[in-house]
Amino acid sequence: xxHLIDPTxxxxxxxxxxxxxxxxxxxxREKYSNACRGKKLATLFYEPSTRTxxxxxxxMMELGGNVLGFADAKSSSVSKGETVQDTIRMVSAxxxxxxxxxxxxxxxVVAARHADIPVINAGDGSHNHPTQTLADL
Numbered sequence: 001x002x003h004l005i006d007p008t009x010x011x012x013x014x015x016x017x018x019x020x021x022x023x024x025x026x027x028x029r030e031k032y033s034n035a036c037r038g039k040k041l042a043t044l045f046y047e048p049s050t051r052t053x054x055x056x057x058x059x060m061m062e063l064g065g066n067v068l069g070f071a072d073a074k075s076s077s078v079s080k081g082e083t084v085q086d087t088i089r090m091v092s093a094x095x096x097x098x099x100x101x102x103x104x105x106x107x108x109v110v111a112a113r114h115a116d117i118p119v120i121n122a123g124d125g126s127h128n129h130p131t132q133t134l135a136d137l
């Protein structure tokens with residue numbers, strides 16, 4: 001299991017492989033249309049971010065997977081005081097990977113420590129946004 005919390009979590013070789021794979025997916029969409037069949041992505045967005053949340057959702061759907069989660073922490077048990085750690089442990093039981101956006105720097109690191117599945121940082125405050133870095137490449 002590998003988390004993606006910071007862009008420096010990836011080696012130059014891994015970045016090159018990801019870019020090459022992305023190019024192949026773009027060129028051969030049908031080839032990848034069931035790559036995530038039977039898999040679930042949990043999108044945990046503790047702060048608003050329509051573009052990032054929808055890009056994760058659309059990507060998973062394009063790959064044949066399913067999406068669950070929340071777009072607003074107020075509509076989850078977070079509003080009743082559930083901690084990031086508790087949310088992550090629970091969500092790990094229902095999904096295969098987590099994309100998390102949080103206003104507090106370092107929250108995805110905390111999530112990764114408590115997850116039984118990979119965690120992707122979809123932005124943590126003004127700190128990191130590794131998937132945006134990859135998209136920019």
